[in-house]
Amino acid sequence: MPENLHKLFVISSPSGGGKTSLINKLFEDSRSANFEKSISDTSRQKRQGDLEGKDYYFLSEKDFKDKIKKEEYVEYATVFGNFYGTSKEEIKTKYNNSNLILELDWQGAYAVKELFDDAKLIFLVPPSLDDLKQRLIKRNLDSSEAIENRLSEAKKEISKSEMYDYLVLNDDFDKAFEDLSQILFEGISPIDFNSRASKDLIKRLVE
Numbered sequence: 411m412p413e414n415l416h417k418l419f420v421i422s423s424p425s426g427g428g429k430t431s432l433i434n435k436l437f438e439d440s441r442s443a444n445f446e447k448s449i450s451d452t453s454r455q456k457r458q459g460d461l462e463g464k465d466y467y468f469l470s471e472k473d474f475k476d477k478i479k480k481e482e483y484v485e486y487a488t489v490f491g492n493f494y495g496t497s498k499e500e501i502k503t504k505y506n507n508s509n510l511i512l513e514l515d516w517q518g519a520y521a522v523k524e525l526f527d528d529a530k531l532i533f534l535v536p537p538s539l540d541d542l543k544q545r546l547i548k549r550n551l552d553s554s555e556a557i558e559n560r561l562s563e564a565k566k567e568i569s570k571s572e573m574y575d576y577l578v579l580n581d582d583f584d585k586a587f588e589d590l591s592q593i594l595f596e597g598i599s600p601i602d603f604n605s606r607a608s609k610d611l612i613k614r615l616v617e
């Protein structure tokens with residue numbers, strides 16, 4: 411990959427972990443002027459409120475598979491039975507001109523780190539599985555079966571957080587926003603970053 415002066419950040423969290431609201435808030439901040447968000451392709455159905463080109467580019471499974479064959483993705487993964495992927499085109503256009511935020515699951519984060527050594531991986535850690543469950547219930551987008559499925563996947567996701575550069579505890583929106591601001595806008599290093607998500611908490615969440 412050619413040298414790039416901009417920074418690349420990957421943000422992951424279990425489903426319902428609150429990353430979308432936090433990322434929206436980051437983009438309301440004036441310090442985000444030189445940041446862009448990568449929009450992924452997905453074969454999943456649009457949910458209520460989803461906007462084409464803002465939340466995702468919505469593709470049929472066939473079109474997604476065609477793009478895989480044509481090697482148009484930097485990375486792609488299957489999450490909850492649907493395809494999600496970051497296209498080369500999306501990265502090429504945005505990353506050349508701005509710092510870039512990618513909202514990916516752990517598979518995508520690992521793949522991006524392989525390709526972009528300097529990528530900073532940020533994991534949003536829920537304070538408890540019950541908190542996650544309440545958020546999923548509150549957002550009212552999933553059946554109870556889907557919620558149980560998302561919770562068991564959440565444990566798996568959290569167990570992958572070890573290799574992330576920053577663990578951000580999302581117990582409180584403002585505090586998590588402040589932590590993310592330090593990482594994205596102030597460029598704090600992983601060593602200097604004071605994570606509020608302890609190893610003990612991670613252990614408890616994945617037990």
Ligand code: 5GP
Binds near residue numbers: 494515516
């Ligand atoms: P949702 O359907 O709830 O929007 O997203 C489900 C999961 O897919 C989330 O964990 C999200 O971060 C992940 N995801 C979204 N876009 C991509 C992508 O382009 N690549 C990968 N690997 N994961 C993605």
